Every structure is written in structure tokens, then in C-alpha cells.
Amino acid sequence: xxxxxxxxxxxxxxxxxxxxxxxTCSCGGILDIVYDYGAIRRDxxxxxxxxxxxxxxxxxxxFLPVEEGSxxxxxxxxxxxxxxxxxxxxxLGLRTLYIKDDGLNPTASLKDRASSLAVVKAMEAxxxxxxxxxxxxxxxxxxxxxAAAGLESYIFxxxxxxxxxxxxxxxxxxxxxxxxxxYEDTFELSKASIFRWGWYNRNAAINPYLSEGKKxxxxxxxxxxxxxxxxxxALSVGDGCTIAGAxxxxxxxxxxxxxxxxxxxxxxxxxxxxxxxxALQTGKPWTPMEENTLADSIAVGVPRNPDKALRALEESGxxxxxxxxxxxxxxxxxxxxxxxxxxxxxxxxxxxxxxxxLEQGRIPADATVVSIVxxxxxxxxxxxxxxxxxxxxxxxxxxxxxxxxxxxxIDPKERMI
Amino acid sequence: xxxxxxxxxxxxxxxxxxxxxxxTCSCGGILDIVYDYGAIRRDxxxxxxxxxxxxxxxxxxxFLPVEEGSxxxxxxxxxxxxxxxxxxxxxLGLRTLYIKDDGLNPTASLKDRASSLAVVKAMEAxxxxxxxxxxxxxxxxxxxxxAAAGLESYIFxxxxxxxxxxxxxxxxxxxxxxxxxxYEDTFELSKASIFRWGWYNRNAAINPYLSEGKKxxxxxxxxxxxxxxxxxxALSVGDGCTIAGAxxxxxxxxxxxxxxxxxxxxxxxxxxxxxxxxALQTGKPWTPMEENTLADSIAVGVPRNPDKALRALEESGxxxxxxxxxxxxxxxxxxxxxxxxxxxxxxxxxxxxxxxxLEQGRIPADATVVSIVxxxxxxxxxxxxxxxxxxxxxxxxxxxxxxxxxxxxIDPKERMI
Numbered sequence: 001x002x003x004x005x006x007x008x009x010x011x012x013x014x015x016x017x018x019x020x021x022x023x024t025c026s027c028g029g030i031l032d033i034v035y036d037y038g039a040i041r042r043d044x045x046x047x048x049x050x051x052x053x054x055x056x057x058x059x060x061x062x063f064l065p066v067e068e069g070s071x072x073x074x075x076x077x078x079x080x081x082x083x084x085x086x087x088x089x090x091x092l093g094l095r096t097l098y099i100k101d102d103g104l105n106p107t108a109s110l111k112d113r114a115s116s117l118a119v120v121k122a123m124e125a126x127x128x129x130x131x132x133x134x135x136x137x138x139x140x141x142x143x144x145x146x147a148a149a150g151l152e153s154y155i156f157x158x159x160x161x162x163x164x165x166x167x168x169x170x171x172x173x174x175x176x177x178x179x180x181x182x183y184e185d186t187f188e189l190s191k192a193s194i195f196r197w198g199w200y201n202r203n204a205a206i207n208p209y210l211s212e213g214k215k216x217x218x219x220x221x222x223x224x225x226x227x228x229x230x231x232x233x234a235l236s237v238g239d240g241c242t243i244a245g246a247x248x249x250x251x252x253x254x255x256x257x258x259x260x261x262x263x264x265x266x267x268x269x270x271x272x273x274x275x276x277x278x279a280l281q282t283g284k285p286w287t288p289m290e291e292n293t294l295a296d297s298i299a300v301g302v303p304r305n306p307d308k309a310l311r312a313l314e315e316s317g318x319x320x321x322x323x324x325x326x327x328x329x330x331x332x333x334x335x336x337x338x339x340x341x342x343x344x345x346x347x348x349x350x351x352x353x354x355x356x357x358l359e360q361g362r363i364p365a366d367a368t369v370v371s372i373v374x375x376x377x378x379x380x381x382x383x384x385x386x387x388x389x390x391x392x393x394x395x396x397x398x399x400x401x402x403x404x405x406x407x408x409x410i411d412p413k414e415r416m417i
Numbered sequence: 418x419x420x421x422x423x424x425x426x427x428x429x430x431x432x433x434x435x436x437x438x439x440x441t442c443s444c445g446g447i448l449d450i451v452y453d454y455g456a457i458r459r460d461x462x463x464x465x466x467x468x469x470x471x472x473x474x475x476x477x478x479x480f481l482p483v484e485e486g487s488x489x490x491x492x493x494x495x496x497x498x499x500x501x502x503x504x505x506x507x508x509l510g511l512r513t514l515y516i517k518d519d520g521l522n523p524t525a526s527l528k529d530r531a532s533s534l535a536v537v538k539a540m541e542a543x544x545x546x547x548x549x550x551x552x553x554x555x556x557x558x559x560x561x562x563x564a565a566a567g568l569e570s571y572i573f574x575x576x577x578x579x580x581x582x583x584x585x586x587x588x589x590x591x592x593x594x595x596x597x598x599x600y601e602d603t604f605e606l607s608k609a610s611i612f613r614w615g616w617y618n619r620n621a622a623i624n625p626y627l628s629e630g631k632k633x634x635x636x637x638x639x640x641x642x643x644x645x646x647x648x649x650x651a652l653s654v655g656d657g658c659t660i661a662g663a664x665x666x667x668x669x670x671x672x673x674x675x676x677x678x679x680x681x682x683x684x685x686x687x688x689x690x691x692x693x694x695x696a697l698q699t700g701k702p703w704t705p706m707e708e709n710t711l712a713d714s715i716a717v718g719v720p721r722n723p724d725k726a727l728r729a730l731e732e733s734g735x736x737x738x739x740x741x742x743x744x745x746x747x748x749x750x751x752x753x754x755x756x757x758x759x760x761x762x763x764x765x766x767x768x769x770x771x772x773x774x775l776e777q778g779r780i781p782a783d784a785t786v787v788s789i790v791x792x793x794x795x796x797x798x799x800x801x802x803x804x805x806x807x808x809x810x811x812x813x814x815x816x817x818x819x820x821x822x823x824x825x826x827i828d829p830k831e832r833m834i
Contacts, residue, residue: 055472055496074500074756074757075498075500075757076498076500076521079472081492081493081523083491083492083493083565087565087567101523104521104523106498106518106521106757106758107757107759108793108795126833127831127833128831128832128833129829129831129832143757144753144757144758144759145757146757147753147754147755147756147757148500148504148755148756148757148758149757150504154829157808159810163798163802164581164795164798166802166807166808167759167794167795167798167801167802167805168753168759168794168795168801169808170801170802170804170805170806170807170808171749171750171753171754171759171794171801171804171805172753172754172757172759173750173753173754173805175827175829176808176809177808177809177811177818177821178808178809178810178811179810179811179812179813180810180811180812180813181812181813185813186813188813189811189813189814189815189818192815193815193818193829196815197829197830197831198831199829199831332588333588333590336561336564336585336588336589336590337564337588337589337590338564338565339491339564339565340491340492340523340524340560340561340562340563340564340565340566340589341523341561341565342524342561342584342585342588342589376525376795377584377585377588378525378581378584378585378793378795378796379795381580381581381584381798384584384585384587384588385580385583385584385587387587387588388584388587388588388590389587390583390587391574391583391586391587391593391594391595392593392594392595393576393595393596393597394594394595394596394597394606395596395597395598396596396597396598396602396603396605396606397606398606398609398610398613401594401606401610404594410592412546412571412592412610412614412616413614414544414545414546414614414615414616415545415546416543416544416545
């Protein structure tokens with residue numbers, strides 16, 4: 001790995017060689033991958049990148065901790081669209097808003113970025129089997145990416161995981177263990193099992209390579225913005241690994257001279273489960289919370305990556321915004337109706353947070369904001385119906401249709417523009 | 418429209434000017450858009466295309482019937498991945514197989530290609546409202562693409578449409594009319610309503626522009642293959658518009674000198690609803706059938722585009738393959754487990770047909786085949802669960818896990834490679 005110097009504990013600073021089977025520090029702290037930015041800067045620039053025709057996350061190889069000879073995994077992960085969302089911006093009273101639709105990844109969430117990287121590292125480690133616990137998306141992304149690469153997978157999900165995600169796991173042929181308990185219970189059982197059988201570990205808070213995959217989302221955003229740095233990047237937060245990864249990507253770009261300043265992060269959590277935001281808001285160490293939100297992907301009462309997440313927020317001068325489940329459902333329809341993007345509840349939570357932050361005057365109306373939609377709404381159709389309601393049912397004749405329009409207050413007249 | 422000469426009826430040959438509000442011929446026949454291939458050939462080549470950095474279906478503008486000044490709609494449609502599916506090919510006993518995963522379009526189906534084009538034509542027509550009937554995917558794609566562009570939409574779906582697709586419609590803010598009847602009933606009610614209120618018509622069998630959008634799937638496949646022509650392209654068939662569009666794309670490339678031969682098409686229908694295949698197999702005119710298949714997107718007993726579809730099959734020397742619902746469900750897990758692609762039932766029907774054709778010796782094992790996955794499995798999670806089963810549920814402790822592994826015959830040992 002030409003540009004990787006090693007790994008370093010974010011808690012005690014202890015250094016490690018970047019072997020494929022890297023986990024946590026002996027002190028319990030999470031490791032961070034350290035790069036030789038001088039070397040990256042020497043070999044690599046926005047200009048060299050512009051000539052790269054690999055339109056996937058693997059276009060950022062110099063920033064990724066994989067061996068040069070390792071092939072990219074089969075599924076095409078990354079280079080999801082960044083939409084300039086003028087209609088949504090207008091609805092929110094914001095000047096400039098971009099929506100990064102990461103629900104268009106192969107298994108329909110941002111987590112594909114981490115799983116794609118995990119598959120490479122598992123292969124570098126010579127493993128035949130890879131495992132994780134997950135609220136759902138890491139699971140389905142691991143199952144899909146592993147299947148395409150010919151690896152076996154063991155996946156631990158809490159039994160509350162939405163049907164769409166479980167169906168993906170089953171279709172991808174994973175060994176799925178639906179744990180009748182909380183996410184915390186699920187995580188602990190996966191940890192014990194991984195230790196017992198020696199599977200490659202794809203738990204993002206244990207394996208430091210995974211947030212390196214996730215960081216490609218901000219590498220892409222900045223390249224798609226032509227290296228113009230937005231004022232804010234908003235995203236939903238559960239375990240903390242995604243926001244930590246997003247921040248790592250930004251710091252990498254800054255250190256390698258691709259950008260000249262850093263945006264501020266907006267961490268959005270559900271009111272019913274916001275241990276990390278509460279820590280930031282109160283200035284006290286985080287403590288566990290119950291998992292009371294329909295945004296299942298961020299219903300994490302015991303976040304597994306608090307140190308990196310809180311450090312990212314602190315370093316970026318970031319802010320913590322909590323939103324209600326009602327605001328999350330409203331953001332689903334708002335994104336759908338103005339921008340044609342269908343996000344799952346946790347996927348749109350970042351956007352709900354932008355709305356709340358604007359209402360509270362915590363971000364100015366003339367700011368440039370990027371909101372990352374982290375997962376596709378098709379994964380959780382029940383919440384979609386809950387947000388937007390059921391359609392009118394009509395007998396197949398015109399009279400019935402006219403009556404239904406009248407009952408719903410719909411005027412079907414065409415108004416030529 | 419620099420390269421469009423006009424439109425021509427596929428039945429009687431009558432010619433029309435290519436106005437935005439074009440529908441069917443006075444004889445009832447469907448129209449086909451006619452291009453000036455000499456002019457395309459003069460201005461445009463694989464080489465000019467290679468320099469185009471628009472990685473969406475709109476990179477093929479010279480082949481599309483839109484005004485030069487018309488902006489592309491907001492959602493990024495097209496340039497879905499084409500995977501060389503070696504593991505799946507091996508499982509099928511085929512030398513070379515490619516999977517085109519069109520379920521990764523913005524609203525998760527190939528229909529986005531037609532809807533993106535429809536949005537442009539509606540805007541060129543000055544319409545504020547656009548409407549269609551659909552078994553589901555045309556509907557959700559129209560709703561999403563219209564919403565992003567700021568158009569209103571009226572969507573007629575049969576009440577059997579899967580929840581995932583209906584949830585999309587509702588989220589995108591369409592006026593959804595769920596018709597308590599067959600697809601035929603649904604189509605007729607939409608037709609009467611469109612006539613009554615003068616909405617822009619996105620019914621693919623009436624509006625000849627739409628299969629021009631769909632054809633971009635084969636334009637892409639050929640570009641992704643470096644203009645090397647495969648022996649066969651397999652896809653599922655319902656109304657007949659998609660296979661007609663796929664064939665039009667291939668003929669365009671041939672006429673413009675981008676490719677030097679044409680592949681054969683494989684039309685795959687469900688045994689329980691195969692009116693077009695039955696016509697091809699018996700040599701008799703098509704007659705309606707019942708809609709007995711779980712592959713809802715192709716459960717079309719009265720196909721609306723039989724002429725173009727049958728002509729495409731005839732011209733390409735194509736073949737008709739019918740598959741059972743069981744074979745469709747098996748294809749869902751086969752694609753998932755070998756390639757990490759989750760298709761909806763109609764989405765994987767093409768692949769089920771490739772398997773059947775190989776088993777029957779109708780295509781040789783050393784052929785090069787492309788199978789198009791037309792829609793994402795997340796749209797129809799019930800069928801996914803039906804195909805792949807439910808996961809094991811386990812209490813959160815190791816003893817329970819060991820018992821569950823034993824009961825399921827799972828040996829969790831890691832086998833280092």
C-alpha cells in the first residue's frame with residue numbers, strides 16, 4: 001500500500017502496521033488509517049483524477065488502504081448522483097442545496113462503500129468468510145458485495161430490521177441470524193461469533209478500514225462540486241462510523257491539497273435515539289439511550305464509534321440537530337415531491353435536520369449545503385406508506401373516477417404552460 | 418430536431434411530422450421515429466462519444482427525438498452497470514454472460530429511460546401534467562421524473578401492483594388511481610382520462626417517443642462492450658414496448674455504422690401470460706391471455722405494442738422462451754447468490770429464459786449473451802421472501818446460535834483460502 005503509513009489509535013495514539021486483519025487497539029480504542037499525504041500530493045491531483053474513467057469509488061485508489069494489485073470487487077459502488085436541488089432549496093428557504101443520492105448504490109445504501117472495501121481486505125487476508133452485525137444496510141451491502149465476489153457471509157440483524165433489507169440478505173445467500181433483541185445484543189453476539197470462528201470482521205467500529213470506504217462519499221461530493229467546498233454537509237448519525245468516514249474524506253482532501261478549506265458537519269439524529277448529539281449538546285460524555293425511532297438504520301442506543309464521530313464534529317465546528325419521527329416522515333415526502341428522490345427514514349434524516357436547522361436560524365439562508373441521502377426508501381416501504389398514505393382505489397369506470405376526484409378535492413384540468 | 422426526419426406508421430406506412438403531442442396513426446397503428454442516419458454518421462461516431470462526459474442516457478442525444486435546446490431532466494437516468502457475470506455464467510454452463518442491472522436507475526427500473534424522455538417531450542409540448550397507466554414501473558418512474566422536473570402526474574395502476582411501487586408513487590406526490598380491475602381495465606380508464614383532460618400521454622404504446630428512451634439500454638450495452646456485438650440479448654416481455662425499444666437501439670447503431678452486425682433477441686414471458694411468445698411459437702396472430710404470473714410487470718394479457726415487438730423478434734431472428742413462476746423465483750436467488758444483483762420477478766425473467774434456452778439447447782454454450790435486469794427486487798419484497806425464504810430467528814446467546822446452526826446444517830468454520 002504505497003500511500004499508507006500505518007494505523008494509529010484515536011484514544012492512546014499507539015501505532016500499528018496496516019495488516020489486513022486489523023481490529024481495535026489494545027486499549028480498546030478505534031484505529032485510524034494514516035496516509036503519506038506528501039506522496040499522494042506528488043503523484044495525484046484533481047487533474048490526474050479528471051482523466052480517470054473509472055466511475056466508481058475505486059477512482060480514489062490513492063486514498064484507499066488496499067494493495068495495488070488487489071482487484072476492485074465486482075459490484076459498481078459509488079459515483080452516485082449529486083443533484084442541485086433547487087426546488088427543494090426553494091421549499092426550505094435555502095439558497096443552494098445539493099442532494100447526494102447514495103440510495104442508488106448496488107444494494108441501495110451508502111454502506112456499499114464500506115462493504116466493497118471490506119471484500120477487498122477479506123481477500124487480502126485470505127479469508128473465505130466475512131461477517132458483521134448491522135441494523136440492516138451494512139448487512140445487505142455486505143451480503144451483496146460478498147456474493148458477487150464469491151465469499152460466504154454471516155450476518156447478524158436485530159429482528160426489527162425492515163423486510164426489504166432482510167429479503168436482500170436472503171436473496172444474496174447470506175447466512176442470516178435474526179437476533180431477537182436490541183442492536184446492542186445483536187452486536188455482541190456477532191462479536192463473540194467472529195472471535196469464535198475467525199471470520200473476517202466487517203463491523204465498521206472494529207475494522208478501521210471500513211470508514212475509509214465510507215469516506216469516498218465526500219471525495220465524490222467534492223469532485224462533483226468541482227472542488228468548491230460547501231458550507232455544510234448534513235447526514236444522519238447512528239453508530240458514528242459514517243460521519244467519521246465523511247470527515248476523514250474531507251481531511252484527506254485538505255491534507256493532499258485538493259481543497260483549501262473544510263465544511264462544517266451537521267450531525268442529525270432522531271429525538272428518540274440521539275446519544276451522540278446529546279453528548280455534543282450537553283458537553284458531557286455520551287451515555288446509552290433507548291432506540292425509539294422508526295429510522296431503523298440510526299436506531300443505535302449504544303453507538304460503536306463515538307470517539308471518531310465526536311472528534312469529527314468537534315474538529316469541523318459541527319452542530320448536532322435532533323428531529324422527530326414526524327419530521328423524518330415529512331422529509332421523505334418533501335424529497336420525493338420536490339426532487340424525485342425516495343429515501344428511507346434514516347436516509348432522509350439529514351434533510352430533515354437541514355430543515356430544522358434553518359427554522360432555528362442555526363444555518364444562514366444563503367449557505368451552500370449538501371445533504372446525503374444514505375439509503376433507498378424501497379428498503380422500508382411501510383415507512384413510505386406511513387409518510388405518504390395509501391392511494392385512492394377506483395372501479396374501472398369514468399363515473400367512479402369523477403366521484404373519487406371530487407371526494408379528494410382534485411381538479412384534473414390541464415394547465416398548459 | 419436535427420436528426421429526426423419524422424414518424425411513420427409501422428402498420429400502413431403513413432408519415433407524420435414529429436410534433437411533441439404525437440400519438441398513434443389514423444389507422445390505429447403505432448408510429449416509429451425515423452432518423453437521418455447519414456447525418457448522424459457524419460457528425461457522430463464511437464470516437465466522439467468516447468469524449469462525452471455525460472454518464473447518463475443523454476449522452477446519446479443525436480439518437481434521441483428531442484429539440485437541441487431542451488435540457489435533460491433532473492434525475493440521472495441510465496449508464497447502469499454492465500457486469501461480466503462469470504460466476505453466473507459458470508452456474509448456467511455458458512461461456513460469456515453479461516448482466517445489465519437497470520434496477521439501479523433513479524426509481525429502480527428501466528422505465529426511467531422512457532419517463533425521462535417523456536418529461537422532455539411534455540415540456541416541449543408546454544404541458545403541466547403528464548399521465549400513464551402502468552403495471553407499476555412506468556408509473557413510479559413517471560412519478561419520480563415528473564416530480565423532479567416540477568410536473569404534475571396522474572397515474573393509473575391495477576390494484577394488484579406491489580406495495581413498493583405504490584409507495585414510490587405516493588412519495589413522489591403523484592395523483593394515484595388504483596384501479597380495481599385488470600391491466601386492460603386500467604389502460605382503458607387512463608386512455609379515456611387522458612383524452613378527456615388533455616394531459617401529456619406517457620403510455621408507451623401510444624406515444625412513439627417512449628421506446629426511443631428505452632432504446633438507450635442497448636446503446637449503452639454496446640458502448641460498454643466496446644461495440645463488440647453479443648450473440649443474444651435476453652429480456653422479459655410484457656406490453657412489448659421494451660423489446661421494441663431495445664431492437665430500435667440496435668438497428669440505429671447498425672444504420673449509423675457503430676456496429677457491423679445485429680444480435681438475436683430472446684423474448685422471455687411467463688408461462689401464465691405469454692400472448693406474444695405464443696403468437697411467435699404458433700405462427701398465428703396473438704390473442705389475449707389471462708394474467709397468471711407473479712411477475713407483475715409483465716403480467717399483460719392484452720399487450721399494447723404487439724406489432725413493434727413481433728416485428729423486432731422477426732427481424733432479429735429472435736426466439737420466444739416461456740418460463741414458470743418457479744423458474745422466475747429461482748432466477749432471483751441465482752442472480753443474487755452469484756452476482757449480488759437483486760431483481761424483481763419480471764426483472765430476472767430474462768435470466769430465467771437464458772437458463773431455459775441453454776437447457777433446451779436453443780442457444781449454444783459458447784455464445785455471448787447479455788441479460789437485462791429490468792427492475793429492482795426491492796420493489797417487490799414479498800416475492801423476494803417467497804424466493805429465498807425467511808431467516809433463522811435466534812435469542813441473543815451463543816448456545817441458541819449453536820443450536821440454530823446445527824438445526825440448519827450450517828458449519829460456520831472459516832476456511833482460509
